[in-house]
Amino acid sequence: xxxxxxxxxxxxxxxxxxxxxxxxxxxxxxxxxxxxxxxxxxxxxxxxxxxxxxxxxxxxxxxxxxxxxxxxxxxxxxxxxxxxxxxxxxxxxxxxxxxxxxxxxxxxxxxxxxxxxxxxxxxxxxxxxxxxxxxxxxxxxxxxxxxxxxxxxxxxxxxxxxxxxxxxxxxxxxxxxxxxxxxxxxxxxxxxxxxxxxxxxxxxxxxxxxxxxxxxxxxxxxxxxxxxxxxxxxxxxxxxxxxx
Amino acid sequence: xxxxxxxxxxxxxxxxxxxxxxxxxxxxxxxxxxxxxxxxxxxxxxxxxxxxxxxxxxxxxxxxxxxxxxxxxxxxxxxxxxxxxxxxxxxxxxxxxxxxxxxxxxxxxxxxxxxxxxxxxxxxxxxxxxxxxxxxxxxxxxxxxxxxxxxxxxxxxxxxxxxxxxxxxxxxxxxxxxxxxxxxxxxxxxxxxxxxxxxxxxxxxxxxxxxxxxxxxxxxxxxxxxxxxxxxxxxxxxxxxxxx
Numbered sequence: 201x202x203x204x205x206x207x208x209x210x211x212x213x214x215x216x217x218x219x220x221x222x223x224x225x226x227x228x229x230x231x232x233x234x235x236x237x238x239x240x241x242x243x244x245x246x247x248x249x250x251x252x253x254x255x256x257x258x259x260x261x262x263x264x265x266x267x268x269x270x271x272x273x274x275x276x277x278x279x280x281x282x283x284x285x286x287x288x289x290x291x292x293x294x295x296x297x298x299x300x301x302x303x304x305x306x307x308x309x310x311x312x313x314x315x316x317x318x319x320x321x322x323x324x325x326x327x328x329x330x331x332x333x334x335x336x337x338x339x340x341x342x343x344x345x346x347x348x349x350x351x352x353x354x355x356x357x358x359x360x361x362x363x364x365x366x367x368x369x370x371x372x373x374x375x376x377x378x379x380x381x382x383x384x385x386x387x388x389x390x391x392x393x394x395x396x397x398x399x400x401x402x403x404x405x406x407x408x409x410x411x412x413x414x415x416x417x418x419x420x421x422x423x424x425x426x427x428x429x430x431x432x433x434x435x436x437x438x439x440x441x442x443x444x
Numbered sequence: 445x446x447x448x449x450x451x452x453x454x455x456x457x458x459x460x461x462x463x464x465x466x467x468x469x470x471x472x473x474x475x476x477x478x479x480x481x482x483x484x485x486x487x488x489x490x491x492x493x494x495x496x497x498x499x500x501x502x503x504x505x506x507x508x509x510x511x512x513x514x515x516x517x518x519x520x521x522x523x524x525x526x527x528x529x530x531x532x533x534x535x536x537x538x539x540x541x542x543x544x545x546x547x548x549x550x551x552x553x554x555x556x557x558x559x560x561x562x563x564x565x566x567x568x569x570x571x572x573x574x575x576x577x578x579x580x581x582x583x584x585x586x587x588x589x590x591x592x593x594x595x596x597x598x599x600x601x602x603x604x605x606x607x608x609x610x611x612x613x614x615x616x617x618x619x620x621x622x623x624x625x626x627x628x629x630x631x632x633x634x635x636x637x638x639x640x641x642x643x644x645x646x647x648x649x650x651x652x653x654x655x656x657x658x659x660x661x662x663x664x665x666x667x668x669x670x671x672x673x674x675x676x677x678x679x680x681x682x683x684x685x686x687x688x
Contacts, residue, residue: 213643215482216612216660217472224487228461238459240494243468243485250484273624274644275631305624312627347646368460380517380549383556387519399457400518402591416460 202365202418203263205231207241208254210269210279211346214243222348223268230355235365235418236264246270248282255286259341264362266355269346271335273312283338284320292321297333304331328357337361369420371427374412374442375434378402382411385433389426395419396426410442446609446662447507449475451485452498454513454523455590458487466592467512474599479609479662480508490514492526499530503585508606510599513590515579517556527582528564536565541577548575572601581605613664615671618656618686619678622646626655629677633670639663640670654686 207227213219224241231238239262244250251270258265270279284291298317302309316333319325323338335344335354342362344354375382379402390398396417403410413430417423434441451471457463468485475482483506488494495514502509514523528535542561546553560577563569567582579588579598586606588598619626623646634642640661647654657674661667678685 212641212660213645213658214468215472215485216614216641217469217474217476217482218614218643218658219645220466220469222464224458225461225464228459230461232461238461239489241459241487245483272644272646274627275634276643310624310628313622313624315627316624349648370460370462378557380554380557380560383518384554390519397456397460399462399520400516401457401463402516404593414457414462416456 205264206258208267209243251282252286289321377439393426449508450502453487495526496530533565621683637670
């Protein structure tokens with residue numbers, strides 16, 4: 201069975217609508233690639249109690265928790281001390297990271313800059329080659345930045361350090377038919393394939409109603425078998441598939 | 445105090461990375477406009493236990509819960525029966541909606557089509573003028589579709605039926621300076637304005653580092669006062685603001 205995961209997005213800006221989160225979809229795709237199954241995501245405010253509760257719930261429920269946001273140098277960056285609190289540990293300065301920050305800034309740093317060298321005691325710094333502070337792994341919690349280009353570097357540096365599983369195989373067909381026409385046959389197929397997740401997603405394209413049908417599973421032959429039955433169903437219904 | 449809210453996104457496709465959710469940001473902005481404070485969001489799989497647990501936790505914690513996804517005609521659309529289960533009520537067919545679905549489809553409907561006329565017993569249908577099934581309100585839970593254009597219609601139809609509060613006022617300034625330079629002064633200002641949420645968000649534009657500073661609060665004069673202090677801080681630091 202694949203390792204499981206949750207994403208915890210920490211940031212008032214996502215809940216106020218100021219920022220449209222771009223990290224969840226990226227993390228979801230990358231976890232899918234490496235066979236870690238994303239089961240849940242949460243977005244919480246920059247409020248210590250909310251973060252502590254979410255971290256402690258999710259880290260007990262899933263193999264991994266990936267957090268984004270709140271690890272910069274300003275007053276609203278409370279992720280590190282708050283996750284330390286969730287684990288009941290202190291915050292410690294990492295001297296190697298501190299040195300790197302001093303070098304990176306060409307000596308033009310403040311006390312606030314150096315706060316980015318603070319980590320929960322017992323955590324492991326996730327080194328990467330870029331010119332910004334690294335994220336870290338605290339037990340099963342991977343702590344990353346909120347800025348997408350920074351988060352992506354941290355994620356790539358973290359993934360090789362984690363247990364990975366079987367990448368999910370996905371097959372998709374788009375059809376010019378309403379979901380309701382396909383529903384009955386599709387349900388019958390789903391009932392025969394417990395290990396395949398069959399999804400049905402309506403869309404509109406140039407004012408015309410269509411449905412995307414998606415099969416996902418760990419075993420490619422099984423996914424292919426379910427997919428073949430879906431194609432047969434669409435043929436039997438005389439439904440026209442979109443693109444070849 | 446403004447009513448509070450959570451968003452619950454129901455859908456395997458968001459967690460698999462197939463679909464990038466577009467609804468959270470839209471709902472966040474609209475709730476902000478009408479003075480409902482969005483405090484949390486969750487994304488869960490199309491799994492009854494996960495949905496029931498999330499709905500029951502969130503509806504007790506917040507004034508409103510807005511759900512998206514899983515209300516179509518296919519086997520993976522389990523939001524209605526599952527939320528009915530969370531409330532311990534049956535699912536009931538709404539005959540007016542059933543009639544509307546028959547008319548909308550020009551008689552070209554199936555048993556699956558008509559399942560979209562099923563609602564948790566005791567819920568209130570949210571009528572709108574469009575050619576698809578309406579969402580509903582079950583006590584404090586607003587149940588909406590996952591397709592963005594459908595969700596948006598349902599949300600606009602629901603908002604006038606809800607308690608609203610004071611819209612949040614937001615003032616923002618972008619500055620060509622690293623967060624670490626501003627951090628100390630900004631923290632001092634935040635400590636004097638408990639009712640203003642001051643956010644600091646780093647960005648890069650054409651390879652240049654900048655910071656967006658955002659003040660949010662219910663009272664415009666108070667937000668303006670905090671914002672004036674931030675402008676003064678930036679002046680004192682000799683930091684150049686972006687655009688006039």
